[in-house]
Amino acid sequence: MIPTEAIMRKMGGAMDEHGDGQTRRGLLKAAGTIAAGYAAAIVVRPAQATPEQMRAAMRNVVGAAPVRKGRVEIELPALVENGNTVSLVVTVDSPMTAGDYVKTIHVFAEKNPQPNVIGVHLGPRAGRAKISTRIRLADTQTVIAIAEMSDGSFWSAAMDVIVTLPACVETE
């Protein structure tokens, strides 16, 4: 939407400057100022996290420990039509007993503005290491889930998702 009052004000200013004049120069000057104002208003969006941010987010969870592939399963639609609500299910293969259970599950999306998606804390009381929620995906990307076991080991799974209508990009 163009704020018409602002334009009128600027034009008014230009007119005063030249006394009686709706001069061409004044008008152009006013138009130029408005255009510059708009250019400044278009701020660079944090469209997606950098690979460094992704690594930092994962390091915060894992530390220096090795992360092995397996034992974790991600369920997401392979083709996402609306990135604003995507059904996510993470299942971890674990007996969930007092001596062997899943402590945490962390999910990351590398091309969201912030790579963290969710961090879940479970315990032996959970009975089954399966969680589901609904997430946002800003782009076609790889979603990664990392599970921390009670013995301190980390297991992960990755899934590629194609997103046709991304979240987070539309304005109000």
Added chain:
Amino acid sequence: MARPLINVPARVKRGQTFEIKTLISHVMETGFRYTATGERIPRDIITSFVATYNKEEIFRAVLYPAIAANPFFSFYTVATESGTIAFEWTGDNGFSATESASIVVE
């Protein structure tokens, strides 16, 4: 105002693993969006969700802006004793909501 919806079975057998589902209405404004005039819309999300079974924690989640509006969760727990399962959501701008359900273990 937020109105949580929860789904907990009324009766379960002792030792049985059962599913709990929760849904709460919340915009989950990411803080990454802009208005047409270029102003950033401030973040307004739920940041934490905790479920307790007779005051003992069974599920806790840390939420980020990547959680869709009206956060939904489903998770599992083992039936131990009859009692109360309580849920608490907290978030930005002092957001707080609680809900509870009683459960009978046979």
